[in-house]
Amino acid sequence: MRFVIIKDLKRDRSMRPMINYILAFTLLFLVFTPIVLYTSIGLDESKIHTTFFGNEEEFIDPITPQAFLEFVHTQIFLVMMSMLTLSAVFARVVQSLHVTAILCIVNSFALLQFVFLLFSYYLYESMIIVYLGSFYIWMAGALFMNISTFLELNRAKKL
Amino acid sequence: MQKNYNLSIFFFSLFALLFIGSSMTLFYVKFGFGLEQIVTHSKSFSGTLKLLFAHIFGFGIFIFVIIHFLLFTPLKDTKTLTWLIHLSFLGGFLEIFASFALLSGVELFAVIKLLAFVTLHVTLLYALFLVQKFVIYH
Numbered sequence: 001m002r003f004v005i006i007k008d009l010k011r012d013r014s015m016r017p018m019i020n021y022i023l024a025f026t027l028l029f030l031v032f033t034p035i036v037l038y039t040s041i042g043l044d045e046s047k048i049h050t051t052f053f054g055n056e057e058e059f060i061d062p063i064t065p066q067a068f069l070e071f072v073h074t075q076i077f078l079v080m081m082s083m084l085t086l087s088a089v090f091a092r093v094v095q096s097l098h099v100t101a102i103l104c105i106v107n108s109f110a111l112l113q114f115v116f117l118l119f120s121y122y123l124y125e126s127m128i129i130v131y132l133g134s135f136y137i138w139m140a141g142a143l144f145m146n147i148s149t150f151l152e153l154n155r156a157k158k159l
Numbered sequence: 160m161q162k163n164y165n166l167s168i169f170f171f172s173l174f175a176l177l178f179i180g181s182s183m184t185l186f187y188v189k190f191g192f193g194l195e196q197i198v199t200h201s202k203s204f205s206g207t208l209k210l211l212f213a214h215i216f217g218f219g220i221f222i223f224v225i226i227h228f229l230l231f232t233p234l235k236d237t238k239t240l241t242w243l244i245h246l247s248f249l250g251g252f253l254e255i256f257a258s259f260a261l262l263s264g265v266e267l268f269a270v271i272k273l274l275a276f277v278t279l280h281v282t283l284l285y286a287l288f289l290v291q292k293f294v295i296y297h
Contacts, residue, residue: 077221080175084171087166091167103163103166111170
C-alpha cells in the first residue's frame with residue numbers, strides 16, 4: 001500500500017465521491033441537530049427556560065444538573081467532530097480569500113453556543129436568547145460551508 | 160491552506176478543552192472524587208454498560224485524533240510522544256476496565272478508575288497544550 005498526496009481532489013475519481021458522501025452525512029447531522037434540540041431542550045426561549053428551570057403552574061420539574069451535563073457533553077463531542085471534518089474539507093476544497101474569515105466565524109459561534117448554554121443554565125437565565133442566537137448563526141454558517149464545499153467540489157470538469 | 164488547517168486544529172483544540180472540562184464536571188457530579196462514592200454509585204450492570212458502550216468508541220477516536228496531530232510536529236518519533244500515546248490510551252482503557260470491575264464492589268478498582276481518569280485527562284491536556292503551542296508558534 002502506498003500513501004500519496006492527491007493534488008487535485010476535484011478531478012480524483014475516488015476522493016470526490018467520498019468527500020461528497022461525507023458532506024452528505026454532515027448535512028444530515030446539521031439537519032437533525034435542530035430536530036434533536038427541539039425534542040430535548042427546545043428551540044425557543046420559553047421552552048428552554050421551562051426545561052432548565054421547570055414550571056410550577058404546569059407541574060414541570062427542572063432538568064437535573066447531571067442530565068444537563070450529559071446533554072452538553074454529548075453535543076460538544078458531536079459538534080467538535082463534525083466541525084473538524086467540515087472545516088478540513090472546506091479549507092481543502094474551497095479556494096477563496098474569505099475561507100479563513102468564514103472558518104473563524106463559524107467555529108467561534110460553534111464554540112460560543114456551548115459557553116452561552118452553560119452561562120444560561122448556571123449564571124444568567126437571560127443568556128438563553130444569546131445561546132439561541134449563536135446556535136442559529138452556527139447552523140447557518142455550517143450549512144453554508146457544507147453547501148459551498150459541495151458546489152465547489154462538483155463544479156470542476158469531470159475526467 | 161496550511162494556515163486554514165492550523166486554524167481548524169486550533170478550534171478543535173479549544174473544543175477539546177471544553178469537552179474535557181465537561182467530562183471532569185460530569186464525573187464530579189455523577190461520582191464525586193471520593194472512593195466510597197465511586198464504589199456505591201457503580202451498582203447496576205445495565206447502567207454501567209449503557210454508559211461505557213458509547214465511551215469505548217469515543218475514548219479511542221478522541222485520543223487518536225488529538226495525538227495524531229502531534230505526528231505533524233517536531234515531536235514525531237520522540238520519547239515524549241511515545242509516552243503520551245501509551246499513557247493516554249492505557250488511561251482510557253483502564254478507566255473502562257475499572258468501571259466494569261467496580262461492579263464487584265472492590266474498592267481497589269475505584270482507586271484504579273480514579274488514577275486512570277486523572278492520567279487520561281492530564282495526558283490529554285498536555286497533548287492539547289503541545290498541539291496549541293505548535294499551531295500558534297510554528
